Amino acid sequence: MKLSTKGRYGLRAMVDLALHYDEGYISLRHIAERQEISEGYLEQVFAMLKKEGLVRSARGAQGGYKLSYRPEDITVGMVLRALEGSLAPVDCVDGVNPSRCSRYDECVTKLIWEKMRDCLDEVVDSISLKDLILKYEK
Amino acid sequence: MKLSTKGRYGLRAMVDLALHYDEGYISLRHIAERQEISEGYLEQVFAMLKKEGLVRSARGAQGGYKLSYRPEDITVGMVLRALEGSLAPVDCVDGVNPSRCSRYDECVTKLIWEKMRDCLDEVVDSISLKDLILKYEK
DNA sequence: TTTAATTCCTAGTAAAATGATAGGATAAAT
DNA sequence: ATTTATCCTATCATTTTACTAGGAATTAAA
Numbered sequence: 001m002k003l004s005t006k007g008r009y010g011l012r013a014m015v016d017l018a019l020h021y022d023e024g025y026i027s028l029r030h031i032a033e034r035q036e037i038s039e040g041y042l043e044q045v046f047a048m049l050k051k052e053g054l055v056r057s058a059r060g061a062q063g064g065y066k067l068s069y070r071p072e073d074i075t076v077g078m079v080l081r082a083l084e085g086s087l088a089p090v091d092c093v094d095g096v097n098p099s100r101c102s103r104y105d106e107c108v109t110k111l112i113w114e115k116m117r118d119c120l121d122e123v124v125d126s127i128s129l130k131d132l133i134l135k136y137e138k
Numbered sequence: 139m140k141l142s143t144k145g146r147y148g149l150r151a152m153v154d155l156a157l158h159y160d161e162g163y164i165s166l167r168h169i170a171e172r173q174e175i176s177e178g179y180l181e182q183v184f185a186m187l188k189k190e191g192l193v194r195s196a197r198g199a200q201g202g203y204k205l206s207y208r209p210e211d212i213t214v215g216m217v218l219r220a221l222e223g224s225l226a227p228v229d230c231v232d233g234v235n236p237s238r239c240s241r242y243d244e245c246v247t248k249l250i251w252e253k254m255r256d257c258l259d260e261v262v263d264s265i266s267l268k269d270l271i272l273k274y275e276k
Numbered sequence: 277t278t279t280a281a282t283t284c285c286t287a288g289t290a291a292a293a294t295g296a297t298a299g300g301a302t303a304a305a306t
Numbered sequence: 307a308t309t310t311a312t313c314c315t316a317t318c319a320t321t322t323t324a325c326t327a328g329g330a331a332t333t334a335a336a
Contacts, residue, residue, distance in 0.1 A: 001145070001218075001222050001227070001258075002229070003227045003228055004322090004323065004324085005324065007139070011247050012247055025282095029281085036241070038324085038326085040326060041324065041325055041326085043285090046283090057282095057284090058282085058283080059281095059282060059331075059333060060282055061279095061280065061282060061333055062281075062335085063332080063334085065283090076250050080139075089139070089140060090140065091140070103174070108153050109153060109270065111274065112149070112214050112261070115261045116261055119257040119260070120139075120257065120258065122257070123250070123254055124250065127250060127253070132249060132250065142293090142294065143294080143296090176297080179297085181312075181313075181314090182296090184312090185314085195311095197302075197303045197304065197310095198303045198304025198310070198311055199305040199306070199311060201305085201310075201311045
């Protein structure tokens with residue numbers, strides 16, 4: 001039940017972009033240096049974030065990435081789901097694309113998986129990148 | 139962020155034991171058949187459950203496993219933590235045995251990891267095996 | 277117009293985790 | 307004795323993870 005580095009690095013990188021929101025495009029080089037993350041690996045993470053529309057990119061010198069929306073309009077949930085997929089603890093209760101096993105109807109344990117999914121969704125969807133930064137500053 | 143089969147199979151097996159709580163020792167053979175899980179694999183799962191003191195065993199013919207406590211006294215959290223370890227989404231906020239990275243003090247994202255951990259703990263610790271069964275029957 | 281900085285794209289890859297299976301030793305009831 | 311079990315350790319194929327490598331395409335600036 002652990003997040004992968006995709007989710008962990010990705011959220012840190014998005015917070016980094018949020019902190020530099022008014023500075024135009026930020027290169028992966030700078031993010032990688034500040035966050036101590038492999039630049040090559042970050043490329044792959046950002047490919048996913050871009051595919052989900054959470055960041056925009058500019059190629060060439062002075063290029064880089066920036067948030068597609070304001071930090072207060074991007075939730076942790078949007079970021080984590082882009083990088084980790086659904087936060088459902090098992091596939092059968094994946095809200096979007098459930099893959100149900102043959103025992104689904106009679107399954108007793110799905111009740112708890114649904115509760116875990118719902119509480120995680122509640123937490124990650126209620127906090128934006130801006131919230132994270134503000135709470136940290138306090 | 140998915141549970142492994144250890145957690146999924148294990149919880150199902152524990153619910154199975156709870157359903158047969160007053161029938162003495164239940165063999166893995168019966169559980170494996172009812173739950174359609176490999177018996178050999180279940181052995182390894184039950185070794186972990188036993189190590190955590192959640193089940194007792196009896197060897198030999200007519201032997202098997204039974205719950206160490208009443209179904210209402212065993213929470214989903216006790217079972218999942220025995221099989222999956224801490225439910226913290228990252229190691230640095232593991233309540234029992236945290237392994238903190240060098241950036242821990244300045245980390246903005248740990249705020250969300252703590253919230254995710256707390257809400258998961260809240261959910262799994264508030265529901266017992268008996269609760270699961272009763273809710274299912276309704 | 278060259279150069280440097282950058283994203284973009286695909287492939288490869290070592291290490292770890294996962295989800296088992298295999299084979300026997302030990303114990304107890306019948 | 308025989309059968310039914312747990313117990314214990316080793317092995318193994320597959321998948322996932324967390325990268326690295328190498329270059330193509332694009333753009334700003336010197």
